[in-house]
Amino acid sequence: MALKRDKFDDIFSKLVRERVGWDCDYCGRNFQHEPAKLHCSHFKSRRHKSTRYHPYNAFAHCVGCHRKLEEDPYEFTTHAEIVYGEMTIERVARLASSVLRLKKWQKDELYKHLKSEHKRLQELRSDGVTGRIEFTTPDWYQEGITMRMGES
Secondary structure, three states, rough: OOOOHHHHHHHHHHHHHHHHOOOOOOOOOOOOOHHHEEEEOOOOOOOOOOOOHHHHHEEEEHHHHHHHHHOHHHHHHHHHHHHHHHHHHHHHEEEHOOOOOOOHHHHHHHHHHHHHHHHHHHHHHHHOOOOOOOOOOHHHHHOOOHHHHHHO
């Protein structure tokens, strides 16, 4: 049974796709004029609440790349490590196994923060900023995971 999407998934998905300017993180094709063909693809399943909305657990993948990577976990892991770094992906995987129950105030703060970040990214795009623009979630949600390239 598929997980039900809610307003949090909707805004998070928009952020993930806006972050890369509507380009597929894997093949590089642009889907600005075909937004339904670019998905928010999670490295660790959406069923893990502790990483469901974590910026480093999500990628923008076109339908074909999403399917390919979903069917080949080794390739997806390699791809994720190239994008975010091996140590970052290791921390995301570890965090995914922890249980998280969001309180009402946390859900409210998370949603407000994601909406604010989406607006910020859209404003940067309208100002002519191109390329990848990272976004954040509240500090208490990110659990101190930041992009860590090449650390051992």
